[in-house]
């Protein structure tokens with residue numbers, strides 16, 4: 001299926017980045033921003049662009065949501081509409097970082113994990129798909145999605 005080949009290529013499409021930093025998981029959430037003590041101001045508009053981007057996020061390969069400008073959207077995963085009502089900011093963050101922690105069988109890629117990934121091109125091994133700043137932008141966007 002073309003879609004799954006595209007997911008396999010996710011890491012290859014990601015920008016070259018350093019290894020994923022450490023973070024604390026509390027229950028099913030990562031309460032603190034991945035950008036830590038830096039004064040990074042997460043931007044929901046940038047996050048929305050990442051979610052819609054077919055090279056960077058690829059989220060809409062599986063998800064649909066409030067993106068009238070995107071013609072083809074996925075039906076393999078829950079609609080992102082209302083994600084900010086269903087899940088807290090910290091819960092959203094952990095789902096983007098590593099959904100496999102909640103559901104080991106999930107097809108959703110881990111976007112901020114550099115160990116234990118499969119189907120990663122050698123040049124991208126050891127690098128997360130999205131940077132800490134990009135994850136924070138995506139989380140900031142998702143928290144705005146209320147039913």
Ligand code: HEC
Pocket residue numbers: 007051057058059060061062063076077078083086092095096099102103105106107108109111138142
């Ligand atoms: C290959 C398919 C796939 C891709 C790509 C993908 N997801 Fe998911 N996502 C899923 C599936 C399936 C679930 C349902 C839960 C599970 O399987 O763990 C999910 C769950 C979620 C949830 C929780 C939804 C809820 O209401 O419980 C959020 C939020 C989410 N994804 C956001 C994203 C974002 C943002 C991206 C892009 C950065 C993304 N996903 C990329 C398949 C995908």
